[in-house]
Amino acid sequence: MSETFDITETLDVKGQSCPMPVVKTKGAIDDLAADEVLEVVATDSGSMSDIEGWADGTDGVELLDQEExxxxxxxxxxxxE
Structure with missing residues (x-):
């Protein structure tokens, strides 16, 4: 179980495969204010590494946790930011 975050918005990308979870995550993050948290719910196992890699390479976002x-x-x- 992950630590608890104050989730601002939940993005449901279940049933979608690469690259859509990352594309939609980026779009949803762009709509948030600084310090807000997006929960992304996916069924694509590749999203674990894809979203981690995107977050690591993107200024202005921080991957807080992942659960499976x-x-x-x-x-x-x-x-x-």
Whole structure:
């Protein structure tokens, strides 16, 4: 179980495969204010590495945590600027 975040918005990308989870995550993050947290819910196992790689290479975002369970992958991304 992950630590608790104050989630601002949840993005449901279940059933979508690469690159859509990352593309939609970027779009949703762009709409948030600094320090707000986006929860991304996906069913694509590749989203674990894809979103981590995107967050690591993108200024202004921080990957807080990732969870996996029952074929669902959750990602928590904070906008930092």
């Amino acid at each position: 369970g029952d074929g669902v992958y959750k990602h928590y991304v904070r906008k930092t």
